[in-house]
Amino acid sequence: MAKKLTVIxxxxxxxxxxxxxxxxxxxxxxxxxxxxxxxxxxxxxxxxRMPIVCSQCKVAACAQVCPVDALRWIDGVVQLDKxxxxxxxxxxxxxxxxxxxxxxxxxxxxxxxxxxxxPECVKKCPKGALRLIPEAALGxxxxxxNVLSYTQMKEIEFYEKGERKVIHYAEIGKEEL
Amino acid sequence: MRIKSGYFKKQLHVDLTKGSxxxxxxxxxxxxxxxxxxxxxxxxxxxxxxxxxxxxxxxGPENLLVVAPGxxxxxxxxxxxxxxxxxxxxxxxxxxxxxxxxxxGVELRQTGIDVLSITGRxxxxxxxxxxxxxxxxxxxxxxxxxxxxxxxxxxxxRLGTHAVHVATIGVAGENMVKFACVNADWxxxxxxxxxxxxxxxxxxxxxxxxxxxxLPVYDVMGLMAEADKAYKYLEEHKYxxxxxxxxxxxxxxYANRTGILPAYxxxxxxxxxxxxxxxxxxxxGYKIGDSACFSCPMCCSxxxxxxxxxxxxxxxxxxxxETCAMLGSNLGIDNFAAILSATRxxxxxxxxxxxxxxxxxxxxxxxxxxxxxxxxxxxxxxxWGDEDAILELIQRIADRxxxxxxxxxxxxxIIEKWPEMDKVILQVKGLxxxxxxxxxxxxxxxxxxxSDIGAHHTRAWTIAKEMEEGPNWSDDEKVDxxxxxxxxxxxxxxxxxxxxxxxxxxxxxxxxxxxxxxxTGKEASLEELLExxxxxYDLTRLMNTRLGVSRKDDSLPYKVWxxxxxxxxxxxxxxxxxxxxxxxxxxxxxxxWDEDGIPPAGLEEKFAD
Numbered sequence: 001m002a003k004k005l006t007v008i009x010x011x012x013x014x015x016x017x018x019x020x021x022x023x024x025x026x027x028x029x030x031x032x033x034x035x036x037x038x039x040x041x042x043x044x045x046x047x048x049r050m051p052i053v054c055s056q057c058k059v060a061a062c063a064q065v066c067p068v069d070a071l072r073w074i075d076g077v078v079q080l081d082k083x084x085x086x087x088x089x090x091x092x093x094x095x096x097x098x099x100x101x102x103x104x105x106x107x108x109x110x111x112x113x114x115x116x117x118x119p120e121c122v123k124k125c126p127k128g129a130l131r132l133i134p135e136a137a138l139g140x141x142x143x144x145x146n147v148l149s150y151t152q153m154k155e156i157e158f159y160e161k162g163e164r165k166v167i168h169y170a171e172i173g174k175e176e177l
Numbered sequence: 178m179r180i181k182s183g184y185f186k187k188q189l190h191v192d193l194t195k196g197s198x199x200x201x202x203x204x205x206x207x208x209x210x211x212x213x214x215x216x217x218x219x220x221x222x223x224x225x226x227x228x229x230x231x232x233x234x235x236x237g238p239e240n241l242l243v244v245a246p247g248x249x250x251x252x253x254x255x256x257x258x259x260x261x262x263x264x265x266x267x268x269x270x271x272x273x274x275x276x277x278x279x280x281x282g283v284e285l286r287q288t289g290i291d292v293l294s295i296t297g298r299x300x301x302x303x304x305x306x307x308x309x310x311x312x313x314x315x316x317x318x319x320x321x322x323x324x325x326x327x328x329x330x331x332x333x334x335r336l337g338t339h340a341v342h343v344a345t346i347g348v349a350g351e352n353m354v355k356f357a358c359v360n361a362d363w364x365x366x367x368x369x370x371x372x373x374x375x376x377x378x379x380x381x382x383x384x385x386x387x388x389x390x391x392l393p394v395y396d397v398m399g400l401m402a403e404a405d406k407a408y409k410y411l412e413e414h415k416y417x418x419x420x421x422x423x424x425x426x427x428x429x430x431y432a433n434r435t436g437i438l439p440a441y442x443x444x445x446x447x448x449x450x451x452x453x454x455x456x457x458x459x460x461x462g463y464k465i466g467d468s469a470c471f472s473c474p475m476c477c478s479x480x481x482x483x484x485x486x487x488x489x490x491x492x493x494x495x496x497x498x499e500t501c502a503m504l505g506s507n508l509g510i511d512n513f514a515a516i517l518s519a520t521r522x523x524x525x526x527x528x529x530x531x532x533x534x535x536x537x538x539x540x541x542x543x544x545x546x547x548x549x550x551x552x553x554x555x556x557x558x559x560x561w562g563d564e565d566a567i568l569e570l571i572q573r574i575a576d577r578x579x580x581x582x583x584x585x586x587x588x589x590x591i592i593e594k595w596p597e598m599d600k601v602i603l604q605v606k607g608l609x610x611x612x613x614x615x616x617x618x619x620x621x622x623x624x625x626x627x628s629d630i631g632a633h634h635t636r637a638w639t640i641a642k643e644m645e646e647g648p649n650w651s652d653d654e655k656v657d658x659x660x661x662x663x664x665x666x667x668x669x670x671x672x673x674x675x676x677x678x679x680x681x682x683x684x685x686x687x688x689x690x691x692x693x694x695x696x697t698g699k700e701a702s703l704e705e706l707l708e709x710x711x712x713x714y715d716l717t718r719l720m721n722t723r724l725g726v727s728r729k730d731d732s733l734p735y736k737v738w739x740x741x742x743x744x745x746x747x748x749x750x751x752x753x754x755x756x757x758x759x760x761x762x763x764x765x766x767x768x769x770w771d772e773d774g775i776p777p778a779g780l781e782e783k784f785a786d
């Protein structure tokens with residue numbers, strides 16, 4: 001089953017470990033500026049730490065603008081054909097998320113390749129802000145949170161050995177996802 | 178064995194008077210001997226002192242400001258985001274340094290330099306912009322009077338990019354408040370020893386960096402394997418989650434329980450309403466996110482938002498323990514939202530929260546005791562827990578209005594103006610004491626007295642160990658631990674990494690010798706590195722003694738001898754003058770300094786190259 005790399009920005013602390021391990025894995029150098037994932041930080045309004053990485057779009061804006069057809073969606077990953085790429089960087093400019101990158105030392109655009117299905121950044125994120133989940137489960141936590149925002153039943157109350165206990169729906173499923 | 182990697186071997190020297198910037202070569206011998214960070218800083222500041230015949234006005238153009246990350250800054254290992262600011266301190270007139278976490282130091286290194294030195298004074302307010310290929314000095318009169326946050330935003334707008342890191346000063350720095358700090362990435366601060374005032378004196382509003390170079394690492398894969406072991410150790414630690422959640426805020430609970438929490442200007446060492454300003458309170462009603470320094474899994478920094486009441490909408494990164502204690506319990510404030518507001522104010526103005534809390538506390542007590550009159554306070558009363566008056570006073574310090582003009586010059590000037598304040602204010606060598614009450618811990622008292630920058634806990638923090646060991650701890654062990662800390666903790670500042678994984682979660686310090694090996698390609702044992710760090714301690718001592726320091730200055734605030742805490746587990750405890758002098762003599766002896774605390778003649782030659 002195809003898995004998607006998904007970002008939970010609320011969990012991100014902005015430590016940049018994802019950037020470092022990505023660059024080390026793909027280029028063998030200690031340089032976060034060569035990573036295919038970057039954390040964007042804003043403060044104080046809004047406060048945000050947002051890891052930005054390729055979504056592997058099935059109808060990919062990068063692929064659509066590529067004049068030499070060097071970007072193709074294959075097996076859940078938009079793959080860059082390094083032999084055909086002419087480094088025009090149209091893809092970097094076209095990505096609606098800004099999730100492709102360029103660096104002066106590199107001849108080609110820098111793009112997430114999902115590390116062959118086992119992304120290094122997901123493994124090393126100390127906050128669980130980057131996850132690999134089945135495509136069908138995408139949006140699950142948002143759905144739950146969204147429902148909770150208008151439902152009456154935000155919590156369930158019960159008594160155990162005479163003691164009142166409350167389970168919050170928002171807490172359920174947090175562990176799994 | 179020689180250094181094979183780990184350095185660009187470049188120093189960027191900026192002369193603001195001349196408007197020039199040049200990249201200079203650093204020799205193998207230099208980087209090998211001084212390592213980086215505070216080591217580079219101490220050596221360059223020492224050379225500058227000699228050049229000026231030991232006559233340097235800290236706020237004069239001749240004072241050299243050194244900004245130095247270390248060889249491990251920005252590389253893959255836990256918490257490698259540290260960077261030191263070093264100069265002759267305007268607060269003490271002696272050697273001063275302060276380190277900063279975050280990303281600024283990493284970006285600075287990525288411009289391809291190991292150390293930045295700044296001298297002179299610009300004709301008008303300016304910003305130094307460094308990128309991988311060039312350095313520009315931009316006149317920025319429009320930034321005058323802007324807060325740190327505003328200035329950072331305006332600089333990014335002017336440069337047309339958010340992908341830069343900005344270390345800036347606020348109004349306090351511009352007005353040369355002697356405890357002004359440097360603020361980077363909105364809320365990271367090099368807080369202590371008044372580095373912000375030095376930037377202000379140079380008409381330097383900000384240092385802006387944008388780099389993209391590979392950081393030199395000898396063996397990346399070896400480093401990664403070693404670092405992964407360290408990350409794994411930390412992530413499996415039983416307190417790891419607590420650190421991620423509360424960060425340093427968990428120390429409030431501990432400090433109150435053991436009776437070392439400053440309350441009411443150190444009149445007491447427990448705070449009755451500590452549970453309204455602790456980590457649990459923060460988690461319950463204020464925290465909205467985590468923030469981490471570069472490559473750190475512990476993310477000890479918290480982002481808080483005030484959701485109700487008169488401070489609604491205040492966003493702040495922090496507070497951490499020192500800030501929360503000094504601006505909270507030390508001033509009798511039990512409203513967490515007010516502490517957040519004061520922290521944000523200090524971030525905006527560019528004020529060190531430790532010194533600010535200390536001085537405001539002393540003012541309140543001075544007024545209570547009648548040392549300061551209402552007219553000294555310009556007619557506006559300040560009392561314990563009076564949030565509005567305290568916030569107002571902090572603003573007046575930064576603006577140098579009324580009494581703020583005297584307070585802005587720090588504890589030395591305050592004591593000069595009102596000699597009785599000496600009994601109220603807590604400082605050593607002119608630097609206000611940090612938020613650990615040393616009265617129940619004589620080794621911590623020794624640490625404050627012998628710290629090279631004044632009463633700060635960064636050099637040695639032995640208080641927890643002494644509270645554990647109790648009276649069974651011999652004098653020898655106390656002095657040995659203080660000296661060991663004074664070797665190891667500055668070593669972290671030289672390497673450019675954070676000490677918290679070691680001190681808080683017990684990460685074995687031997688990892689760092691391995692990190693050093695993988696980064697530089699030079700095999701060195703921890704002991705050898707500690708020796709190099711110890712040399713720097715000798716060097717800063719040498720500097721300080723040449724500037725007039727001797728045994729008489731290695732002393733403690735009046736309260737530590739005379740006024741015991743009023744309640745709590747350490748009620749009635751003070752440091753005994755005689756015991757302390759005995760301990761100090763033993764310390765000098767073990768350091769190889771004479772009875773007056775002067776290092777041996779001939780030591781200077783060691784740093785002549």
